[in-house]
Amino acid sequence: MFAYHASSANVYGMSGLREQKKAATRTALSWAAVRLTVERGFSAVKVEDIAAAVGVSPRTYNNYFSSKAEAIAFRHLERSLRLAAEVRDGPPDEPLWEAITRASLRQLEPGPEVEHMPPQQPDEWPAGRQAMWAEPALQAELLRANKIAEKELAAAIADRTGRDPEFDLYSRLVAASVMAANNVALELSVEAGQTEPMESLLPRALRMVATGLPTP
């Protein structure tokens, strides 16, 4: 919880050398956690391994993340928070749903950390990735990351439309529905047998929730 808040602060303002180092360590830990989990499986990865892979003590690991799942979900959280930030910082005259669609599509682009991409067996990556998502403890933490981002998104939407972010039903419903559309599109595209690319599936889903879901 603390780690989450501290991190979101780092995403925006990291002035000193100290904070840059902290952000780098947190990112490295999260990335190592993901990589090792995909390679070996969740329960086969010890906290000690993750810490060792980054070169810090296990105790330090727990200063950044309060659980194994949180470390893995951190990258997902950052991506989701970028969506909210994109909506907030986009051109103010842009129609709301255009901003949302643009921001959602932006999430698909790989972040700036993929340069460290070290999958030694890229062909084994998808299977491990799928196994990772199937882990209950992971699912729970990823959903929590989504909800944190949803709260930010609701605030951004309330800002844009000049509403009280605290008590407004519309902002919250839009935020929740947008996250839902994103998740549904992602799940569908991950599952085998789906041919439609995210670039068209995601806007389609967003248009559906925006215009309504009458019984067909």
Place this chain on the structure above:
Amino acid sequence: MFAYHASSANVYGMSGLREQKKAATRTALSWAAVRLTVERGFSAVKVEDIAAAVGVSPRTYNNYFSSKAEAIAFRHLERSLRLAAEVRDGPPDEPLWEAITRASLRQLEPGPEVEHMPPQQPDEWPAGRQAMWAEPALQAELLRANKIAEKELAAAIADRTGRDPEFDLYSRLVAASVMAANNVALELSVEAGQTEPMESLLPRALRMVATGLPTP
């Protein structure tokens, strides 16, 4: 994970005396976990306490639930699964969104287990309840329960509308949006300062996601 699946089986078919006892024990454990957590706070409750309150060994507790959070979230899961079941088992000629609204409102009614209601200090209950929901580990597990129910709901909707529950975008979007509306309405009503009762807030939210969310 196993506990969740076994339980959903019990909700529907529990024929033998054996299965009834199992269901009773699981419900008792879950209820004890909730009660103790509300009274004392999450981290102040040991697994040992929950097991002792029900009269089983700590080891048996872990045969039913694989974590403290899972036990607490179990009641929430059951309620959410009832929503999906209501939609599935409602009159087939009922319009989809009417069925959804009816099923959602049905969730608000207290389940059949409230007869065991033992809050000794009912005035302290709301505060403890709110503290419980604020616990990160709990949030994560509750969200996972929601997602499990969402999957069931999507299947029920696909059934009703004669679609393939596996690859259909519409069913999943409706299910996800309905859960989102339920959650948003619940959150708003729980937070202080909200005067509108759930009985009108929830249908309003559902109508909004059903008919669309254009920029106001």
Place this chain on the structure above:
DNA sequence: CTCGGAACTTGCGTGGTACGCATGTTTGCG
């Protein structure tokens, strides 16, 4: 430049959790 305090890292110790395994007990069914 340098020095003092704040922030960060680390090792140690503690309490708690999850679960495999083996054993005794209960239940359902032929």
Place this chain on the structure above:
DNA sequence: CGCAAACATGCGTACCACGCAAGTTCCGAG
């Protein structure tokens, strides 16, 4: 009635989260 499967339990193990105190690094004021 009696057996096989399911279940409860105790024990032991590995792991994890975190408080505390000591050492180390960084930043900025003087």
